[in-house]
Amino acid sequence: MDYDVIVCGGGPAGFGAAIGAARTGKKVLLLDKNSGPGGVAVYCGCPVFSGIRDFDAASRGGVAGEFAQAMEKDAFIVNNITMNSSEFAIGLTMTRMLKAAGVRMLFYATLHTVDVRNGRIRNITVSACGKNHTFTAETFVDATGDAVLARSAGAEILPYQVNETMTKTVLFRVTGVTDFDKPKLMELFPQLDFPFTYQDRFMGTIVGDGNDILLNLTAISGDALDAFELTRMDMELREQIPVVLKWMKEKLPGFENCRLSAAAPVIGVRSSCNIKGKEIITCADLDNNTPVSDPVACGGRSYGEHYVNCFSSPWRKSNSGTRAIPYGALLPEKIANLCVGGRCISIETKAVTAVRLMPVCMATGQAAGVAAALGIPEYSKLKAELQRQKCNI
Numbered sequence: 001m002d003y004d005v006i007v008c009g010g011g012p013a014g015f016g017a018a019i020g021a022a023r024t025g026k027k028v029l030l031l032d033k034n035s036g037p038g039g040v041a042v043y044c045g046c047p048v049f050s051g052i053r054d055f056d057a058a059s060r061g062g063v064a065g066e067f068a069q070a071m072e073k074d075a076f077i078v079n080n081i082t083m084n085s086s087e088f089a090i091g092l093t094m095t096r097m098l099k100a101a102g103v104r105m106l107f108y109a110t111l112h113t114v115d116v117r118n119g120r121i122r123n124i125t126v127s128a129c130g131k132n133h134t135f136t137a138e139t140f141v142d143a144t145g146d147a148v149l150a151r152s153a154g155a156e157i158l159p160y161q162v163n164e165t166m167t168k169t170v171l172f173r174v175t176g177v178t179d180f181d182k183p184k185l186m187e188l189f190p191q192l193d194f195p196f197t198y199q200d201r202f203m204g205t206i207v208g209d210g211n212d213i214l215l216n217l218t219a220i221s222g223d224a225l226d227a228f229e230l231t232r233m234d235m236e237l238r239e240q241i242p243v244v245l246k247w248m249k250e251k252l253p254g255f256e257n258c259r260l261s262a263a264a265p266v267i268g269v270r271s272s273c274n275i276k277g278k279e280i281i282t283c284a285d286l287d288n289n290t291p292v293s294d295p296v297a298c299g300g301r302s303y304g305e306h307y308v309n310c311f312s313s314p315w316r317k318s319n320s321g322t323r324a325i326p327y328g329a330l331l332p333e334k335i336a337n338l339c340v341g342g343r344c345i346s347i348e349t350k351a352v353t354a355v356r357l358m359p360v361c362m363a364t365g366q367a368a369g370v371a372a373a374l375g376i377p378e379y380s381k382l383k384a385e386l387q388r389q390k391c392n393i
Helices: 012-022 062-070 087-101 148-152 182-191 227-251 283-288 358-373 379-388
Strands: 002-008 028-031 048-050 076-078 082-084 104-106 110-117 120-128 131-142 172-175 204-207 212-215 259-263 295-300 303-305 312-317 322-326 338-340
Touching (some): 012 028, 012 131, 012 358, 062 358, 131 148, 182 204, 283 312, 295 358, 358 379
Parallel strands (some): 028 104
Antiparallel strands (some): 048 082, 076 082, 120 131, 172 259
């Protein structure tokens, strides 16, 4: 079956890409290996959107702003900086928005093969429910987070070191916590003898209906592009959870009677690899706030968090403000009809923190989807459509 645009990956970036593409009037197919949209927010147990500060669509702009507005009845804002909700509400809201935009969706579908001819993707084949399905499109969007489509098509990825790709984690949540005081816990935590030496910062927040505490305390290092490594990390992370639970009951005020209420079904990967695009965002660009001539979205300027030995990496910089993300960072060099959105865009590995948060992924995804729908045009045409879709570029 033929489409104008095929989006691989249904997380925040793919969600933004599919809606952005569909709003140009194109026929769009969204594919994901999970049972629905949401990616990290739903399947990695992280219903936390850092950077969404209110429910006003205009504050974030584009699909991210519309999503925040649609979530108002099922979410709450924590400390004026983060929108928290439940996995169910996020997945349901995304599905409804995708349907309203006219996007066709196929889930339980894993990318199998990619047919590339003369530097263009001709078609892709996915495996779903024991059958292979081949789909053809004019243009494609990789929103997989791990550049799965781009790598399968022969696109080049930037060199990286595993210890620069940030820790992996299995998020879990507990109930039965009394008097949850995050500032106090953050102050106390470094003074306590946490059982895993890599973790020197308390990370937890209220989620769901407000009675659960989501904890980001497990961590491990490894190559998320190696299936055996990913399996090892997942198993070891789950073994950490009972140890952390026992420790919290003994050491953390208010956690004396806490009990496990959920653990994420899928390991959380903060970063794995990045494509080599027509433009590469570097740490120096973020430090110097280098001007961008072809902006498509806004990212942060701070980077270097979630290091493998402790929270702050040796290269961490806490730069204030935002920096525009250039169009060229979404365009792989060798594949003419492919755009990339989300955390695997063209950026130096050490700097990925600046573009990996979910609202930013929605924005780069939307830009990639619109660009794909317009045939990967000159910047002026893309800019006009992004402005029409009320994106903050």
